Amino acid sequence: MTTLQAARLVFGRELRAKLRDKAFIFSTVSFLVVLIGSIAIPAMLNSGPTKVAVVGGTSAPALRAAALDVQEVPDEATAEQLVRDGDVAAAVLPGPRVLALEESPAEVVGILSTAPAVELLQPPPYDPVLAIFVPLGLAMLCYITSLIFGLQIAQSVVEEKQTRIVEILVAAIPVRALLAGKVAAITVLAFAQIALLVVITLVGTRVAGLDTGVIDAIRPALGWFLPFFILGFVMLATLWAAVGALAARQEDLGSTSGTVQMLVLIPFFAVIFMRDNDAVLTALSYLPFSAPMAMPIRIFENDAAGWEPFAALAILAVSAVGLLFVGSRVYQGSLLRTNGKTSFAAAWRTRSTVG
Amino acid sequence: MTTVLNVEAVNRSFGDRQVLKDVSFTVGSGRLTGFVGANGAGKTTTMRIILGVLAPDSGTVTWHDAPMTRAARQSFGYMPEERGLYPKMTVGEQIVYLGRLHGLSTADAKRRTTALLERLELAERAGDTVEKLSLGNQQRAQIAASLVHDPELLVLDEPFSGLDPLAVENVLAVLRERARAGAAVLFSSHQLELVERLCDDLVIIADGTIRAAGSRTGLRERHTLPRYRIEVEGDAGWLRDEPGVTLTELDGAQAVFDLAPGADEQAVLRAALARGPVRAFAPVRPSLAEIFREVIR
Numbered sequence: 001m002t003t004l005q006a007a008r009l010v011f012g013r014e015l016r017a018k019l020r021d022k023a024f025i026f027s028t029v030s031f032l033v034v035l036i037g038s039i040a041i042p043a044m045l046n047s048g049p050t051k052v053a054v055v056g057g058t059s060a061p062a063l064r065a066a067a068l069d070v071q072e073v074p075d076e077a078t079a080e081q082l083v084r085d086g087d088v089a090a091a092v093l094p095g096p097r098v099l100a101l102e103e104s105p106a107e108v109v110g111i112l113s114t115a116p117a118v119e120l121l122q123p124p125p126y127d128p129v130l131a132i133f134v135p136l137g138l139a140m141l142c143y144i145t146s147l148i149f150g151l152q153i154a155q156s157v158v159e160e161k162q163t164r165i166v167e168i169l170v171a172a173i174p175v176r177a178l179l180a181g182k183v184a185a186i187t188v189l190a191f192a193q194i195a196l197l198v199v200i201t202l203v204g205t206r207v208a209g210l211d212t213g214v215i216d217a218i219r220p221a222l223g224w225f226l227p228f229f230i231l232g233f234v235m236l237a238t239l240w241a242a243v244g245a246l247a248a249r250q251e252d253l254g255s256t257s258g259t260v261q262m263l264v265l266i267p268f269f270a271v272i273f274m275r276d277n278d279a280v281l282t283a284l285s286y287l288p289f290s291a292p293m294a295m296p297i298r299i300f301e302n303d304a305a306g307w308e309p310f311a312a313l314a315i316l317a318v319s320a321v322g323l324l325f326v327g328s329r330v331y332q333g334s335l336l337r338t339n340g341k342t343s344f345a346a347a348w349r350t351r352s353t354v355g
Numbered sequence: 356m357t358t359v360l361n362v363e364a365v366n367r368s369f370g371d372r373q374v375l376k377d378v379s380f381t382v383g384s385g386r387l388t389g390f391v392g393a394n395g396a397g398k399t400t401t402m403r404i405i406l407g408v409l410a411p412d413s414g415t416v417t418w419h420d421a422p423m424t425r426a427a428r429q430s431f432g433y434m435p436e437e438r439g440l441y442p443k444m445t446v447g448e449q450i451v452y453l454g455r456l457h458g459l460s461t462a463d464a465k466r467r468t469t470a471l472l473e474r475l476e477l478a479e480r481a482g483d484t485v486e487k488l489s490l491g492n493q494q495r496a497q498i499a500a501s502l503v504h505d506p507e508l509l510v511l512d513e514p515f516s517g518l519d520p521l522a523v524e525n526v527l528a529v530l531r532e533r534a535r536a537g538a539a540v541l542f543s544s545h546q547l548e549l550v551e552r553l554c555d556d557l558v559i560i561a562d563g564t565i566r567a568a569g570s571r572t573g574l575r576e577r578h579t580l581p582r583y584r585i586e587v588e589g590d591a592g593w594l595r596d597e598p599g600v601t602l603t604e605l606d607g608a609q610a611v612f613d614l615a616p617g618a619d620e621q622a623v624l625r626a627a628l629a630r631g632p633v634r635a636f637a638p639v640r641p642s643l644a645e646i647f648r649e650v651i652r
Contacts, residue, residue, distance in 0.1 A: 001429065001458045009455050017444065164439030168500065171406040171433045172456045174425065336408060 003180075006173035010181025014156065018189055027148060028193055035197055039204035050107055053079040053091040059112060063092070066111045134218060135275060135297040141197060142229055142293045143268040149190035149233065150240040150264065154257055156182060157244025157331070166335055175332050183237040190233055191226075198222050221300035224309050225292070231313065232292035235320035236260060238327025245334040246342045256341060263289050271297065278303070286312050288319035359384045359539050360405065360508060365414030367400055373563060374400050378414070380558045380568045382508070382539045387530060389554035389571075390543040391647060397563040398543045399436050402510050405541075406433050418508075429458055432506030436513055436543075438497050440485045446496045447472065447481035450503050457504035464503065471499045474529060491522050498526055502533070509533060511542035515549060527553060551643035561651035571643075578646045579638065581614040586635035587627055597623055611639060 018024050051069040054060045055076055063070050071088060073079045079091035083099050090098055090105040096112055098105060160166040169178055202222065205215050239260050246256040267290035274280040275297065285294035285304070291312045298304040333347035360382040367375040375397045382388045392398050403409040405416055407428045418427045440449050447468055454464030472478045475495045480488060485496060494517050501509060509530070515523050530553075534540050544550050550557070557574055559567040567574055582603070585591060591610040594600050599618030604611040614620055620638075627633050641649070 001456075006456065009452070013452055017441070021443075159441070160439075163442060164435060164437040165441060166439070167403075167408055167435040167437070168433055168439070168453065169456065171408050171431070172429055172453070 001173070003174050003177045006177035007181040007184070010173070010178055011185045014182050014185035015188070017156075018152070018185070024152070024189075031193065031197065032200065035200055036204065039201070050090075050105070051088040052105075052108055053082045053088045055079050055091065056094040058094070059092045059096050062111055063108070066107075068108070068111070134221075134300055136272065138221065138225060138296050138300070139268055139271050139293040141194065142225070142232070143264060145190055145194055145229070146233055146236065146264045147261065149186050149193075150236055150260065151253075151257070152189075153183060153186045153237055153240040154244035154247075154253055154260075155250065156186070157241050157335075158247050158250050158253055161245060161247070161335065162249050170336065175335060176328060179238065179241055179328055179331055183234070183241060187230070187233055187237055191230055194229055195226065198226065217300055217302070221296040224299050225296040227313060228292040228295055228309075228316065231316045231320050232288070235288060235316065235323050236263060238324050238331060239263070240327075242327040242330035242334070242347070245331045246344065246347060248337075248340050248342075252341050267293060286315055288316045291316050357384050358382070359419055360541070361417045361420070362401070362405065363415050363417070365401070365404060365411045365416065367404065367409065367412050375404075375411070376563045378560070378563070378565055380565055382541050383556065384507075384539045385534055385537050386555040387534050387540045387542070387553055388556040388558060389550035390541055390558050390560070391547065391550055391643075392543070392560035393651070396560045398560060399512055401560070402433075402435075402512055402541070402543070405510055406431060430504070430507050432457075432501035432504065432509045432511075434497055434501040434509075434511040434514055438493065440493070440496060440500060442486035443484050445482050445484050446477065446488070446499075449485065450496070450499050453500045454503040457506075459504050467503050467505070468499070471502055475499055476525060490517055491519055494518055495522065495526070498529070502529070505538075507538055509538055509540045509542070511540070513544060514542050515544055515546060523549070547642075547644045547647060557643070559647060559650050566650040567646070574646060575640060578641050578649060580641075581616075581618075581620070582611065582639040583614070583620055583623070584609070584611050584635065584637055584639050585623075585627060585633065586610075587633055588631050593630065594623070597626060608634075 049067055049069045051071065052063055053071050053073050054063065055073055055078075060070050060072060071082070073082065073091075076091075076093055079088075079093065080099060082088045083091050083101060086101070090100040090108045092098055092108065092112070098108055098112070100108075160169065166178075202215070202219070205218070240257070243257040243260050244253065247253045267284070267287070271281070271284055271290055271293045274284065281294055281298060281303075284290040285298050285308070287294075295304065295309055295312050299309060330344060330347045333350035334342040337347075337350070358381040362381070363379050365375055365378040366373070378397065378401055390398055390401070400409065404411050407423065407425075416423050418424075440446075444452070450468040450471070451461070451464040454467060455461060459467065469478070469481075472481050475498065477492060477495050477499065480492060480496075485493060488496060498511075498514060501511065511530075514526060514530075518526060530540055530542070534555075551571070554571050556570050557568065558565060569577075585594070586609045588608060591605060591608055594605075594610055594612055595602055599615035600623060601613045601615070602610060603613055612623075614623070624633065624636050627636070
């Protein structure tokens with residue numbers, strides 16, 4: 001049996017085990033529910049055009065032109081009753097005078113007033129509120145998924161170590177087949193989850209009828225986000241496996257995985273807090289650990305030149321190869337040390353397994 | 356017997372501590388070889404080196420007179436000292452998986468798993484997850500995991516610990532079947548009387564060095580002194596004055612004595628018969644435990 005065949009068997013088992021794991025299914029489903037909810041709820045709250053009652057026809061055409069739901073009524077008393085009953089948001093009486101319950105109906109007032117013409121020199125292509133939430137959402141998605149699935153790798157390694165089955169596995173197949181199969185399976189699951197969320201976002205925003213300017217800006221950012229995420233995840237994957245192998249029991253994982261958690265956490269906060277600082281964000285979009293979060297944001301904000309994502313992706317790929325090497329060496333050096341936690345340095349020096 | 360596994364001058368240290376010193380012994384096909392030693396003597400390290408889980412600092416392990424290869428190792432069956440299977444996987448699936456990792460096709464792995472679980476009286480638990488099994492049944496599952504691919508060499512670290520007497524007999528029978536079918540079986544155990552009953556060959560290790568190795572009968576002959584036990588009627592004290600006899604124990608009618616080189620035990624027996632009835636007369640054969648104590652000194 002070749003190393004590849006062995007890795008494929010490990011891959012298959014890992015995938016089946018995770019897909020049957022209740023905790024895993026629960027976290028994926030709850031992730032989806034939150035996402036669908038965050039798209040659907042604003043759409044459901046949006047109850048259609050504002051309803052307005054009009055007495056005397058003079059302002060009706062202007063209101064209709066602004067796509068309001070206009071209801072013409074014969075007299076002021078009827079109009080007032082409609083407002084009091086909550087059937088309409090406002091009533092426009094001759095004068096014009098506007099009736100409303102508690103709040104001045106800004107939309108109606110705006111239509112009936114003359115405002116000076118405003119010309120924006122740099123009009124944002126989408127709602128500025130979304131300009132804050134979309135990058136935040138992307139960074140969160142990347143951060144949470146990396147952390148959840150990274151920990152899954154580490155836990156799966158500790159499980160094999162703690163139950164000692166690892167010794168049987170290593171006697172049968174090369175250590176690198178075990179590592180590769182495991183990392184590949186969890187990367188596929190992480191990617192599947194991310195891809196599912198991305199598809200739901202794209203379809204959902206379209207169905208919910210969100211601002212098309214946002215969708216147009218999101219699409220390239222999401223398109224780039226996927227390769228960045230995958231490479232970023234693979235870069236850390238063997239490190240997650242390594243910190244799993246350094247631990248002797250699940251309880252040790254908190255301390256052995258601290259460094260790798262920081263490698264996810266610090267870039268996330270750096271991106272979140274430095275988002276408005278163009279120079280810093282540009283630097284972050286090239287640093288391998290933060291690139292998967294920072295570069296898609298720059299693309300979304302239309303801030304990155306066409307070649308920039310390619311350059312950042314290349315840097316990320318080179319770093320990934322380097323860290324794959326580091327992670328697998330530490331993994332091999334610590335996998336069979338079952339007496340307590342292993343230090344990183346000791347694992348690095350140990351070349352005990354035949355491989 | 357054909358020697359299949361040859362461990363030659365293997366050394367291994369962990370830090371400053373040398374755990375194995377020039378360890379050499381052989382394992383033959385179709386035989387059960389017992390590997391005996393105190394805790395920390397180096398049994399597990401030796402086994403791990405044979406399986407390629409650990410690399411030796413120096414020395415070699417050969418298989419059929421050729422250097423060990425990954426493919427050869429894959430045909431071995433291994434049961435580590437510290438047991439382990441995936442707790443949340445069912446017994447059946449797990450053994451099929453391990454069979455496949457050892458190179459079986461899915462169909463073969465399934466067929467053999469079913470047969471093996473049947474043989475180990477574990478068939479009705481095949482669908483249960485390992486964590487739901489009793490310790491004894493987990494142990495049987497572990498043995499099944501090491502046997503599923505019909506290994507040519509079986510390396511079992513303490514296969515009988517944790518088994519009830521009935522399970523010991525069951526597992527013993529399975530191991531004997533394997534040996535009869537031509538497999539080489541190397542196993543360690545603390546239960547010396549079990550090893551004594553079961554093994555064809557013995558390897559005794561202490562402080563990282565091999566103290567004795569060979570067939571059980573040969574070993575026993577080598578370690579048998581010209582010592583006899585006699586039981587007569589009346590007092591056996593007269594033996595003290597027999598030529599060539601050194602009394603080592605005397606308890607009324609019973610005595611144990613050593614013979615000087617060249618002395619004839621039959622002459623002593625005749626002398627005893629001349630004095631009256633002899634109830635018992637036999638050479639004293641050392642038990643494995645006694646040989647063990649002697650060689651590890």
